[in-house]
Amino acid sequence: MKQTLRFGVIVIAFFVMVSFSAIAQTGTVSGKVLDEANGDVLIGANVLVKGTTKGSVTDVNGGFKIGDVDAGSQTIVISFIGFAEKEIQVTVNEGQNTDIGNVQLGSSAIGLAEVQIIASVAVDRKTPVAVSTIKQAELEAKIGSQEFPEILKSTPGIYATKSGGGFGDGRVNIRGFNDENVAVLINGVPVNDMENGNVYWSNWAGLTDATRSMQVQRGLGASKVAVPSIGGTINIISKATDFEKGGNVYVATGNDAYSKIGFSLNSGLSENGWAFTLSGARTKGDGYVDGTEFLGYSYYANIAKQINDDHEVTFTAIGTKQRHGQRQSNSLLIDYEESPSGIKYNPDWGYKNGEVLHVEDNFYHKPQLSLNHYWTISDKAELSTAAYASFGTGGGGGTGGTFDKSVRTGGQYGPIDVDYFVEQNENTVDGNALAWLRASRNDHKWYGVLSSLKYDISSNLQFLGGLDFRYYKGSHFYEITDLLGGDYVLNNDDINNPNRILKKGDKYNYNYDGIVLWEGVFGQFEYTKDKLSTFLSLAASNTSYSRVENFKETPDNKDSEDVSFFGYQIKGGANYNLTRNHNIFANIGFFEKAPFFRNVFLSRTSNAANEDAVNEKIMSTEIGYGYREKDFTANINVYRTQWLDKASVRSLSNAGQIFYANITGIDALHQGVEVDAVYKGIKNFTFTGMLSVGDWRWQNNVQNVRIEDEDGNPLGDPINIFIDDLKVGDAAQTTAALGMKYSAGENITIGIDYNYYDNLYASFDPTSRTSENVADAWQVPAYGLFDLNLTYKLQLGNFNASIYGNVYNLADTEYVADANDGGDAANSRVYYGYGRNWNLGLKINF
Numbered sequence: 001m002k003q004t005l006r007f008g009v010i011v012i013a014f015f016v017m018v019s020f021s022a023i024a025q026t027g028t029v030s031g032k033v034l035d036e037a038n039g040d041v042l043i044g045a046n047v048l049v050k051g052t053t054k055g056s057v058t059d060v061n062g063g064f065k066i067g068d069v070d071a072g073s074q075t076i077v078i079s080f081i082g083f084a085e086k087e088i089q090v091t092v093n094e095g096q097n098t099d100i101g102n103v104q105l106g107s108s109a110i111g112l113a114e115v116q117i118i119a120s121v122a123v124d125r126k127t128p129v130a131v132s133t134i135k136q137a138e139l140e141a142k143i144g145s146q147e148f149p150e151i152l153k154s155t156p157g158i159y160a161t162k163s164g165g166g167f168g169d170g171r172v173n174i175r176g177f178n179d180e181n182v183a184v185l186i187n188g189v190p191v192n193d194m195e196n197g198n199v200y201w202s203n204w205a206g207l208t209d210a211t212r213s214m215q216v217q218r219g220l221g222a223s224k225v226a227v228p229s230i231g232g233t234i235n236i237i238s239k240a241t242d243f244e245k246g247g248n249v250y251v252a253t254g255n256d257a258y259s260k261i262g263f264s265l266n267s268g269l270s271e272n273g274w275a276f277t278l279s280g281a282r283t284k285g286d287g288y289v290d291g292t293e294f295l296g297y298s299y300y301a302n303i304a305k306q307i308n309d310d311h312e313v314t315f316t317a318i319g320t321k322q323r324h325g326q327r328q329s330n331s332l333l334i335d336y337e338e339s340p341s342g343i344k345y346n347p348d349w350g351y352k353n354g355e356v357l358h359v360e361d362n363f364y365h366k367p368q369l370s371l372n373h374y375w376t377i378s379d380k381a382e383l384s385t386a387a388y389a390s391f392g393t394g395g396g397g398g399t400g401g402t403f404d405k406s407v408r409t410g411g412q413y414g415p416i417d418v419d420y421f422v423e424q425n426e427n428t429v430d431g432n433a434l435a436w437l438r439a440s441r442n443d444h445k446w447y448g449v450l451s452s453l454k455y456d457i458s459s460n461l462q463f464l465g466g467l468d469f470r471y472y473k474g475s476h477f478y479e480i481t482d483l484l485g486g487d488y489v490l491n492n493d494d495i496n497n498p499n500r501i502l503k504k505g506d507k508y509n510y511n512y513d514g515i516v517l518w519e520g521v522f523g524q525f526e527y528t529k530d531k532l533s534t535f536l537s538l539a540a541s542n543t544s545y546s547r548v549e550n551f552k553e554t555p556d557n558k559d560s561e562d563v564s565f566f567g568y569q570i571k572g573g574a575n576y577n578l579t580r581n582h583n584i585f586a587n588i589g590f591f592e593k594a595p596f597f598r599n600v601f602l603s604r605t606s607n608a609a610n611e612d613a614v615n616e617k618i619m620s621t622e623i624g625y626g627y628r629e630k631d632f633t634a635n636i637n638v639y640r641t642q643w644l645d646k647a648s649v650r651s652l653s654n655a656g657q658i659f660y661a662n663i664t665g666i667d668a669l670h671q672g673v674e675v676d677a678v679y680k681g682i683k684n685f686t687f688t689g690m691l692s693v694g695d696w697r698w699q700n701n702v703q704n705v706r707i708e709d710e711d712g713n714p715l716g717d718p719i720n721i722f723i724d725d726l727k728v729g730d731a732a733q734t735t736a737a738l739g740m741k742y743s744a745g746e747n748i749t750i751g752i753d754y755n756y757y758d759n760l761y762a763s764f765d766p767t768s769r770t771s772e773n774v775a776d777a778w779q780v781p782a783y784g785l786f787d788l789n790l791t792y793k794l795q796l797g798n799f800n801a802s803i804y805g806n807v808y809n810l811a812d813t814e815y816v817a818d819a820n821d822g823g824d825a826a827n828s829r830v831y832y833g834y835g836r837n838w839n840l841g842l843k844i845n846f
Contacts, residue, residue, distance in 0.1 A: 027092040029100065030065040033058045033078055036104035040123045042080050045105070050075035050087065059630040061580065065097075078103055115372070118188030118384050118452050119235050120223040121215060126533045128573035128585035130218040130624055130637045130674065132156065136239075139211055141751065141791050144806035145254045145285075145839040148207050149234075153755055154739060156674035156692040157218050157232070159731035161817040164327035164831055165346075166362065167287065167294035168202020168320075173731035174218055175639065176670045176696040177231025180596070183223060184234045187316065188450060189370055189388050190225065194472040194516045195597035196649075203366040203392070205320040206298030209250075209262055209279050212239045218674070219622050219639055220571050220589040224522045224537055225450065225468050230593075230618050230643065231670075238316065241275040241304040244268050247846055250281070252804075254839030258285035262298075273306035288834050289327050290341050291349025291358060291415070296322030312374040319367030325349055325358035326396070328658070329405075330820060330829040339413035343814060343832035347405060350416030352484075357418050359405065359437065364394030385451040395441035397481065400508075401489070403435035418484065425486035433486025438508075444474035448518075460529045468520035468541070476604065477550075478509040494551045510604040513548040514597050531577040540568045543594035545601065552605045560607035565594035565615055586623045592616065595664075599647035602662055602706065612664060617644040631681035640671040652765060652820065659715060661766040662706040667699040668728060688739035694759075696728035705766055721769040727776045729764055729821065732757035747793040752810075758782035762819035762828050778828045783815035785833075796844060804841040812836040 033045045041062030048055035049069055056064040066076075071094045079085040083105040092098050122131040132155045143151050147170025149160045159173040174182050180197030183190065186207075192199055214236050217223070221233035245268030252260040262281030269275045277300075284295040298320040305313045327346040339345035348360035370388040377383060399405070403421060408414045421435040428434065452466035480489065480502055489502040493509055502508055520541035527534045547560040571589025578584065592615040600613045624637030646666040652659050672694030679687040704718040727733070734757070741751040760780040768774075790805040817833035 025071045025094055026068045027071055027094060028065055028067050028097045029069050029076060029090060029092060030097055031100040032062045032102050034062060034102050034104050036106040045078060045080040048077045050077050061628050080105055115187045115237060118386060119185055119237060121235060122217055122222045125577055125583050126575055127222050128575040128587050129222050132216045134214040136212050141789050141804060143208050145258050148201050152216060154690055154737040154753055155216055156676050156690050163818060165289035166292045166326040167324035168205050170201050174231035176694060176728050176731050181230040182232055183229040186236045187238055189386060195474055195514050197596055202322055202362060203320060203364055205296050205322060206300055206318055207236060209281055210238045210300035210318055211236055213237045220620050224464060224524050239277060241277045241302045248843050250841060250843045252839055252841030255837045256286045256288050258839060275304045277302045288837055290344050290346040292325040294324035296320050310376045314372045316370045317367060321365040323363040326360040326362055328360040330831050332829060333825055336832055343835060350418040352418040358397060359399060359416055361397040366390060366392035380456040382454045387449050390446040392444045395439040397439050400438045401435040422485035425484050431487030433483045433489050436480055436484055436489060437482040439479045439481050441477050441479050442474055446472045460527055462526045465523035470518035472516040474514045477507040477511040480504050480506055511550040515546045517544040534574040536572040538570050542566050545597055547601050547607050549607050563600050563609050567592045567594055567615060581627060581629050583626045588621045590619050595647040598649050599664060614645050616646050632679050634677040636675045638673045643668045660708045662708060663702055665702055669699055670696040684743045686741040690737040692735045694733040696733055698723040698726050698728060700724050719770050721766045722772050722774055723769055727761045729761035729777050733759035749791040751789045753787045754784060756784040762821035764821045768823060777821035778824055780816045780819050783813060785813055786810040799844050799846055801844045807838045809834060809836050
């Protein structure tokens with residue numbers, strides 16, 4: 001018995017010692033994963049001990065820790081979508097933590113790191129600006145059939161709508177500034193129209209498929225180029241050519257006959273350093289709004305060549321050829337209530353010979369071509385240069401002569417009776433058309449060079465500087481597109497060719513070329529040491545406008561004088577990381593920018609320059625705080641932007657007729673607070689939230705405002721408008737969002753988002769502000785929308801596939817998204833937003 005007991009004690013002791021030995025023979029491995037290009041942390045990167053199932057995923061700080069790793073030599077494998085996989089050899093000590101420090105992953109795409117330098121991509125906890133980033137996975141899951149800028153609607157300070165509701169007619173405001181004062185960059189190349197600053201998103205419908213990431217920098221932003229970033233900067237980074245071979249095909253369907261088919265093909269990197277990525281898609285549908293049928297063909301190409309270790313060249317082409325019906329005329333609320341179509345009502349279409357005719361439409365094709373050269377001069381210096389060109393052709397539809405949109409079939413809210421005008425023209429004695437359709441054309445050529453030098457002065461101090469040259473020529477004219485049964489139009493608009501006989505395709509009314517020259521230089525110093533990051537940026541630019549009048553001047557006198565405006569910007573900021581969890585930042589900037597072309601040349605038929613045109617002045621300040629920990633991140637920032645001598649051309653509508661108010665010398669103050677947060681503390685769940693509260697007001701009254709018709713002719717005498725201390729309209733000053741994403745295993749992800757909008761004031765009508773003591777513009781009722789998205793990953797034979805489903809405005813809420821002020825709800829002209837709509841897509845990877 002004693003021997004048995006003694007043997008049992010020995011056996012137990014043996015196993016205890018083995019157990020302690022086993023415990024002692026393991027350790028932990030920790031570290032942090034960063035983006036090699038910009039030092040940004042990579043959240044959600046996979047970290048695995050090679051040959052085992054032991055691993056971890058990086059947290060919101062990019063950190064990871066793996067426990068129970070066998071002592072001795074081990075291989076740690078780190079991977080992240082879009083980045084080259086990296087293996088690291090480590091020696092694990094018994095009972096100790098082995099910290100491998102910061103691990104930098106390089107992009108798996110050629111030229112991506114260099115593009116991010118040109119594009120001035122902001123880095124979390126380093127660049128002192130308020131920033132939000134949309135990654136490719138989120139874009140794929142949520143964009144569906146939405147307008148491209150709508151992917152940003154849960155971002156602080158953003159108000160994005162479909163405007164009239166036609167394909168590509170969306171718009172975006174940041175902190176109350178519309179897109180003409182929001183810089184939009186694709187791979188660092190500016191795309192805002194050089195004459196008016198607008199961004200026509202229908203030209204860039206292909207970005208839905210071509211975007212790798214999109215970053216919104218609110219306020220002055222981190223861009224070194226002198227761009228019109230009063231409200232903010234939208235940085236779009238397109239897909240670069242990946243090292244790996246592969247591709248996908250995509251099909252989708254949705255409400256109102258929406259359909260999309262597309263493909264993407266990636267060659268991988270060949271032995272001689274060549275690689276390419278190609279993608280294309282066809283999108284068509286009837287449109288949610290009546291009479292907004294659309295058809296678009298989008299394409300994207302990226303061709304890369306690694307010449308050697310120091311030189312790399314990439315060529316990029318992107319564009320969309322599209323045509324779609326539009327809803328240009330916003331209507332009274334009663335029109336929507338009484339129309340059989342309800343919120344789909346559109347007064348701008350009809351039938352001709354039994355077929356749909358878009359009286360108002362848009363057709364355009366604007367490819368952008370870019371040739372980039374990246375040169376690693378030395379360990380300290382890199383030069384990145386982009387030479388680009390864009391050729392736009394197309395325009396927007398409208399009416400001419402005695403065409404009257406109120407002539408309808410089936411009552412007041414029926415489609416336009418176009419056959420009535422055909423019959424009228426066919427019955428004229430001489431064939432001279434009384435009514436016709438026309439297009440307002442804007443064909444242009446745009447060339448530019450953007451070159452940026454990065455030089456490391458020391459380990460802590462870096463200089464970035466460069467040149468920005470642009471040339472733009474836009475040709476503007478009315479063109480007859482349909483004589484509606486007539487033979488010709490007799491016209492005297494061209495003094496050099498009186499009594500012209502006009503046929504389809506001929507120009508009339510106005511015909512001029514607008515020419516813009518831009519020369520810019522910029523420089524920035526960045527200092528980073530330990531917890532502190534600072535920058536000081538200077539930029540200067542000269543904008544020259546001139547005009548060629550082809551109708552109202554003789555050939556010897558058709559060239560206008562050059563009108564030039566010198567602008568500059570100075571901005572600086574600092575970020576300080578108090579701890580690994582807390583950081584604070586601040587920035588301040590002042591800049592002057594040239595007024596837009598139409599504020600310099602007021603008429604579409606005269607070379608006379610506006611002697612009162614002056615630079616607009618902007619002063620902006622901002623402070624912010626960030627919190628980062630494993631399961632929770634949050635940001636809060638406060639901003640104040642003072643805008644002096646703003647110039648604006650307001651588009652107004654009355655009884656279906658468009659006219660314009662040319663306003664100069666407006667002052668405004670935009671200030672507010674923004675909060676956003678992400679919580680991942682519950683397994684398989686991610687929660688997001690955002691609140692943005694703004695106070696945006698006009699600060700002065702304006703005298704001698706010119707009211708013009710579509711042809712640039714004055715409508716009566718100039719007026720004075722009284723808007724001092726009134727609210728700025730056109731965007732919701734209070735926005736909020738809540739989101740939840742649930743991952744059911746590795747294959748199913750369900751997300752729901754709620755967006756709330758309040759304090760949205762109608763755009764003020766200058767003609768209703770001609771007396772003192774007027775009230776604020778009509779305040780649109782507050783509204784909230786639910787969106788649902790589903791992603792399901794599956795195997796189809798040997799192929800990986802994903803199903804994407806989206807339902808927007810799940811509760812089918814009726815709401816007004818845009819409005820022009822009429823004093824109250826009964827008299828204001830509005831656009832309703834979409835009701836419930838959906839799409840379903842399948843992507844198969846190979």
